[in-house]
Amino acid sequence: MAKSFGYVARQTPIHAINGVSKLLMVLLVSIAVMMTYDTRFLIGIVILSLVMFQLAKIKFSEIKVLFIFIAIFMGINAIVIFLFSPNQGTVIYGSEHLLFHILGPYSLSLEEIFYILNVILKYFAVLPLALIFIMTTDPSEFAASLNRIGVSYKIAYAVALTLRYIPDIQRDFRNISQTQQARGIDTSKKAKLSRRIKNMTAILMPLVFTSLDRIDVITNAMELRGFGKNKKRTWYKTRPLQKRDFFMIFCSIFAIIVSIGLYFLNHGRFFNPFK
Known part of the structure; x- marks a missing residue:
């Protein structure tokens, strides 16, 4: 894998x-x-x-x-x-x-x-x-360190989410790619380079929608937990x-x-x- x-x-x-x-x-x-x-x-x-x-x-x-x-x-x-x-x-x-x-x-x-x-x-x-x-x-330690030197905890938390999101994007890309290959859209090394590049575009839209769904879930979770209401926060x-x-x-x-x-x-x- x-x-x-x-x-x-x-x-x-x-x-x-x-x-x-x-x-x-x-x-x-x-x-x-x-x-x-x-x-x-x-x-x-x-x-x-x-x-x-x-x-x-x-x-x-x-x-x-x-x-x-x-x-x-x-x-x-x-x-x-x-x-x-x-x-x-x-x-x-x-x-x-x-x-x-x-x-x-x-x-x-x-x-x-x-x-x-x-x-x-x-x-x-x-x-x-x-x-x-x-x-x-x-990411969590880095966000806490940024907040410690004076960066707003909202900005620090956004940076931490960005760092955590990188592996998720890669995992979603692989999952969508495998799903598209199962449907006959070949993006593997067996296909020609030009065809692989063309077929990669079929992955972009599902990846964008998946990312938007995850952003919506994270936003709702943060709102339910009252994120951003206080001036300070404690860090794990x-x-x-x-x-x-x-x-x-x-x-x-x-x-x-x-x-x-x-x-x-x-x-x-x-x-x-x-x-």
Whole structure:
């Protein structure tokens, strides 16, 4: 059976970190990554992300489908960059080490490959951190942490519901897909890609209606329990910030400081190995 992508309870050092700390890590490191195209910095963040993956004991089978989609997206993105800006790398790095000429204005150079590689590294630097946050953060604990630092409990609860809803959507998608296949609408790997894409649209409407029904049920349940009438609420799960949380926040801020320092060191956002 396919596994749902969402929070998985495990006893790991990453799971023990407060959800707010992990959210700040994702936001701050993402900002640091967006500020620079320094390959050394990006590779360092990628390595740290992979180490955190190991510490969180996240299995590849749990993110296999998502990883395939991300890989396809990055491949398409790289092709589009080359089609619309075949000389972008040459412009950025101010040199051209031509590998071979393809057709018309399209020539492949080391500078263009290096530029596209940096773009791909940016995705690999940020996306694993987002996956770690989603798969290691208990929605209830995260909502309590947000409320603890001053976020309205209504907003915090909405965030918790969103995180809990991700696996439900995946489960509904699989159930509807299997039902449609039983009716002769093939969305399996046996069908051609074009036909699978066309048949997938037959799943979207039932999935939307199922989601709306669930939203209606949740809304009615919350109204019957008097949600939102009081200014404050108590939480079943709450976790105060500890030393490890402050350490993660400090490391995230340090990543931004390093990114800013590299901007001045490289006299811009781009690290140029072709000088």
